[in-house]
Amino acid sequence: EAEVAQSPRYKITEKSQAVAFWCDPISGHATLYWYRQILGQGPELLVQFQDESVVDDSQLPKDRFSAERLKGVDSTLKIQPAELGDSAMYLCASGGAGANVLTFGAGSRLTVL
Amino acid sequence: EDQVTQSPEALRLQEGESSSLNCSYTVSGLRGLFWYRQDPGKGPEFLFTLYSAGEEKEKERLKATLTKKESFLHITAPKPEDSATYLCAVQEKGGKLIFGQGTELSVKP
Numbered sequence: 001e002a003e004v005a006q007s008p009r010y011k012i013t014e015k016s017q018a019v020a021f022w023c024d025p026i027s028g029h030a031t032l033y034w035y036r037q038i039l040g041q042g043p044e045l046l047v048q049f050q051d052e053s054v055v056d057d058s059q060l061p062k063d064r065f066s067a068e069r070l071k072g073v074d075s076t077l078k079i080q081p082a083e084l085g086d087s088a089m090y091l092c093a094s095g096g097a098g099a100n101v102l103t104f105g106a107g108s109r110l111t112v113l
Numbered sequence: 114e115d116q117v118t119q120s121p122e123a124l125r126l127q128e129g130e131s132s133s134l135n136c137s138y139t140v141s142g143l144r145g146l147f148w149y150r151q152d153p154g155k156g157p158e159f160l161f162t163l164y165s166a167g168e169e170k171e172k173e174r175l176k177a178t179l180t181k182k183e184s185f186l187h188i189t190a191p192k193p194e195d196s197a198t199y200l201c202a203v204q205e206k207g208g209k210l211i212f213g214q215g216t217e218l219s220v221k222p
Contacts, residue, residue, distance in 0.1 A: 042200055042212030091156050100145050104156035
């Protein structure tokens with residue numbers, strides 16, 4: 001069964017450091033999403049890509065967060081500098097053309113000390 | 114503003130004790146309502162999509178229903194392995210999902 005791959009699974013960093021997360025969506029899926037999930041809450045959208053283009057980044061804190069999907073396949077989410085409040089699970093999801101169902105990866109758990 | 118509210122926040126059941134989880138929503142253009150299951154430390158796993166009021170879908174001990182303002186996830190004779198957080202989400206016209214905060218279900222043997 002096709003899966004969305006994410007790495008690293010766990011990341012511990014100190015505040016003010018830079019961190020990066022990688023996502024490889026299901027092959028052929030044009031739409032890719034990055035969500036942030038704080039413990040005990042539901043996921044919140046950070047950025048949505050259609051192929052290599054950003055469709056929605058209205059909730060992305062652009063002063064410290066950046067996301068790219070250069071070739072329209074895999075994607076990287078970067079945080080620089082990390083703050084204590086960034087501690088959360090970062091989830092990547094992908095969806096196929098015309099398909100409504102999003103498939104999520106296992107997530108990357110970030111702890112900022 | 115599109116919004117999804119789930120209740121209760123947490124639910125504890127005995128094995129075999131049936132119950133329901135609620136998801137109420139407001140959205141300007143609903144493309145679909147989704148239920149996901151999330152185990153601790155893992156990503157959400159897709160369960161159901163409902164598109165129109167009156168629609169129902171079933172999978173093992175789970176049954177999801179939809180009205181114009183809310184959805185219910187009915188759990189019949191739950192087992193301990195049904196313990197998880199259940200997330201409800203509405204899909205906007207652009208495709209993104211708006212999630213509720215989830216209901217943490219615990220089923221004790």
